[in-house]
Amino acid sequence: MSADTAVGPTAAAAADPAAVPGARRRRQGEVVLEVSNISLRFGGVKALTDISFDVREHEVRAIIGPNGAGKSSMLNCINGVYTPQEGRITFRGRTFDHMNSREVAEMGVARTFQNLALFKGMSVLDNIMSGRNLKMRTNILQQAFRNPWWSGAEREESEHREVVERIIDFLEIQAYRKTPVGRLPYGLQKRVDLGRALAMEPQVLLLDEPMAGMNVEEKQDMSRFILDVNDEYGTTIVLIEHDMGVVMDISDRVVVLDYGRKIGDGTPDEVRANPDVISAYLGTSH
């Protein structure tokens, strides 16, 4: 990626959201990720019950639902933080009954976190660099003996540093490179979180409430970043979000969860029309 691509077509995309979904729906490929009959329990508490849905290549797939609907748990199952008691997850034809974080990462699935899980003690740069870890090859000895003159480790560092710098430009956080993330304002931390995920050059990007607690401008920036990523690299995006407005604007298809069950699935318009969803959100029962 390069910094200048941050503007250009995407600006238009952000400017005219209505036009975008149509534009992208044509690009949707076949199913990359399929979740079937997932159930997850903590002791007696049922977090997820028999959830199934699929994610297509290049699409923006949203998972919505009220608090405690089990959205984050769903993501945690996908990248192996939790192990569901039942159900299977299929990724590019390979089927698992539980995922292993490392494998998931190697298969090109990256993820951001709802309440920031950044590495507090490290600088912005190091946080994003850590996203490149999977791609770094030099062994401990090479790293121990690294030096500016004759060492693979040094070369590797600066190569990856280059990639990371582009991400930093893209996310417009150049000024904070060497600041410990702990000291950054919330909105920027969210960007760093995204940056760390992007550094993995993911094929599928799981975003856990990327806009939670942001003001309007920040939300617009963030949705722009997301759409850009999706456009430029065709990265498939699975997105958890509260803000219905944003979701409906930027996502192609939406899954709705409530109390750990799936109550709706389809395009934004279909979901909008779905009575269960409405009742879940407006709290009326029928």
Place this chain on the structure above:
Amino acid sequence: MLYRENGQFKTSYTSDLQVFPIAQDRIGIALLLAFAVFAVPLLADEYMFRAILIPFLILALAALGLNILVGYCGQISLGTGAFMAVGAYAAYNLFVRIDGMPMLLAILLGGAFSAAVGVLFGIPSLRIKGLYLAVATLAAQFFCDWAFLRIKWFTNDSASGSVSVSGLSLLGWKIDTPHEKYLLCLGIAIVFAMLAKNLVRSHIGREWMAIRDMDVAAAVIGIRPVYAKLTAFAVSSFIVGVAGALWGFVHLGAWEPAAFSIDRSFQLLFMIIIGGLGSIMGSFFGAAFIVVLPIFLNQALPALGALVGVTISTAAVAHTEFMIFGALIVFFLIVEPHGLARLWSIGKEKLRLWPFPH
């Protein structure tokens, strides 16, 4: 005014990746090293060498090792003494059993053995966290103490279980005078400090810190906790082991397991807390503080007493030393929980902006 980085532009990432990106720091460090290598031998007397500088360097090395485990990887260990002991006894056995074994090689191999033991006792850290782990590491401490006391083979069947080495030499250079010993320790300390610095600023270092700061997130971006933690244990115990070997070979000359007792483990932990967790520099600050303070106190107190005309008994001095030491530790934790290293960097920040406060 002197301490400014403006006008120093980085034209390549490599130049920005340097250990000391600011020219003044580079010069400062160079001067410091020059001083340590050339000036100190001129200034220090034998007592200075044997009782302060050599122990300081060796313990600083050990603290450095511990800091990698605790400060960078966030795994608390109270078993450091044991790993020093493993290093010392392994080196001893290699040194006396294989004749013609070069001292330096023996010491390094001692470190290697220590690393192996470290990994072994590090395995629980994959499941056990925090204080539970801390106490679990005490198992290493007490077990090793026992093993070196009980298993005659380790001590080359010496009746008393105490071992000793002599006739140290390095590549034909005979090391007997205190200032040669000092230079040896200094050299080793510097080398390991550099290597450690390299590790912590490379991706392995980032893996350790990631595990320390947020292990779940670390796992999600593809860091294997097993690998990160065990490498931390290995590297840490390696350095600690080397320090242990030096402690036995160079400082004590003859030792028994008591030389690596649990008190040593605590002492080292103090050093990195006072000096600064997660800071190479800090390990040295901490070691200096902890080594010098008691000696200073128990020489200063009688002098002070003499000033006001009362003779303080040795016992009183010893007890006061305990009290002041304890009090200082607490005072420190209250004033600067992040240790001397933090004070140092704050100082630098200030200096950078001086004379303009913002």
Place this chain on the structure above:
Amino acid sequence: MKLTTLAFGAALAVSAVSAAWAQAKEQFFPVLVYRTGAYAPNGVPFANGYVDYLKLTNARGGINGVKVIWEECETGYATDRGVECYERLKGKNGGATVFQPLSTGITFALTEKAPADKIPLITAGYGRSESTDGMVFKWNFPLTGTYWDAADIILQHLAKKEGGWDKLRGKKIAHIFHDSPYGKEPIPLLQERQKMHGFELTLIPVTHPGVEQKAAWLQVRQLRPDYVLLWGWGVMNSTALKEAVATGFPRDKMYGVWWAGAEPDVKDVGDGARGYNALALQHGAEPNSAIVKEVLAKVHDKGQGTGPRDEVGQVLYMRGLTAAMLAVEGVKRAQERFGKGKVMTGEQARWGYENLALDQKKLDALGFSGVMRPISTSCADHRGATWARMHTWDGKKWNFTSDWYQSDEALIKPMIRAAADKYAAEKKIERRTPADCQS
């Protein structure tokens, strides 16, 4: 390298000069003590006795007019602290005369350092047994006996009680020891004797500091040994006695080494310890001896007593007193050769310790009649004497309950020789030549 060595030489020269300048008519005795920590109860009386005697020496007009000065340094029984003290004091006041670490651990460490610094080590009644062999251990002086002697003498006593060595056959002896070089030192000799006389020897270690001995005494109770040897230090001794009371093991079947036979060990067990025997390193508690009276008169009555008055004459106090006396007498002997009324260097003092000749007359003159027996050292024997006897606690005080013993040279000499040779080989040291002995 060159520059630094040169510079270092210069530094040395400077310190030498300053040392020479410090050469007043004062003989400097560093005093390593532990008045704090786990072993303080035993360390304190020893230190007080030691210092009191040095004070007395000055009160007596010094060593042929040479004033004695000293400085205490707290080791806390820890090896590295001990080494630090050694380094700090060895150069002070024109150089240390002699060191007495009162810790086996520190002794081992200093044994490696002393030769280089040409400072003798006196380890009266402790330290490494093979250092008796002055041909290898030129600077170590385990005066008045080592742990091998102690173990041998205790066994002799038992044999005598049973009515002959042959009667020991089949008897059960348990060796309960402080799990450290100190406690392990006697084991080789015990095993040697075991081979010779066929008694059952059980080794029961107790880990530092020895406050938890239940398991050990459960084993004792299961084993039901005929005798228990107690090789403890500090709290371990009193705890052992209490456990013996608690498990009902007869105290009069317990025999302690000379470090396990003092007041702090039995004081707070009181009646419980009645009948407990321990070896006395020459002296026991000597409240009525001439020397104690003199100390009281010339030091304590002058208000210069180091410790509490009632402590004077207790076992460990006497141990310290005697140790100091030996240190001073060595210097006196050295002066006979290198010049009366001169300050002796460590090297000269070493000669004095190697040629000690304290006959009964001298001892009586010093006020040690009944406290000590004659002692005379030589190149081959840095120990001088192995006299010891038993004393027994009657609930109030220690009383002698046996006559004098000496360890069996025939048995111990070869062991010493072998161990010393092993050490020499390890360290690549040449045995000293007779010529060297004359020097």
Place this chain on the structure above:
Amino acid sequence: MGFFLETVIGGLMAGMLYSLIALGFVLIFKASGVFNFAQGAMVLFAALAMARFSEWFPELLKFDSKVLANVMAFVAAMALMVAVAWLIERLVLGKLVNQEGITLLMATLGITYFLDGFGQTVFGSDIYKIDVGLPKDPLFLLEGTFQGGVLVNKEDLYAAVIAAALVILLSLFFQYTSTGRALRAVADDHQAAQSIGIPLDRIWVIVWSVAGFVALVAGIIWGSKLGVQFSLALVALKALPVVILGGLTSVPGAIIGGLIIGVGEKLAEVYIGSKIGGGIEIWFGYVLVLFVLLVRPQGLFGEKIIDRV
């Protein structure tokens, strides 16, 4: 068989004494999240105070009733421990609120050094006596069944009973007094407790005082067993594995942990130790804990830790 029983009983007794010290750790950790390394030093300090006061009062006030002396000494020592608790809260913990566990741990290590030095300065470093009339002589059971009978150390028996009583007392205190309830609230959630108006600082003083009380009792029992001197501070090291085995936050855990380790290490020492050179007591407890933790990382009765993202 008789001997086996003997060992087990001995182990149980020792275990009870360990848990007595472990209790102090747990109380403080529960209420203030501090892993109080100073517990051992507090035991020593309390014991020293007790021992010396019981010597001094009769001298000062010219009376010679052992009971009275002990009672007065106990009260005075308790007062002293409360003072210590207050000072610790005031000067140390109060200033270290919401620091990481390790920092607090270090602080208590600092306190340890201070108390060791201070105690020995004020009370001396000789070996002192506490005599509260615990019997010293052994007791033999079932002499009919086993030859030689089964030996029980009477002193330990009394000690165990006292310890047990203390535990019951404390659990009652936690359950039924308002302070106890407040303590539990604090233990569960500092902020919440504060927000409903529980004064943290006061609570902490109370907890540390209670811990001081436990230390005093432990000190008296151990002191009359071993004599009061520096080594008392080191028995804390015996209690560490107990605390961890039981789970840092569980009072019953401390007791059961103590019993398990007590019996375990005695059996190990007697039956295995004697084969491999002995002295394995020193590490047995720790190694046992290590293996238990591998199965239950939070100890037997500790609260389970779940990672949330």
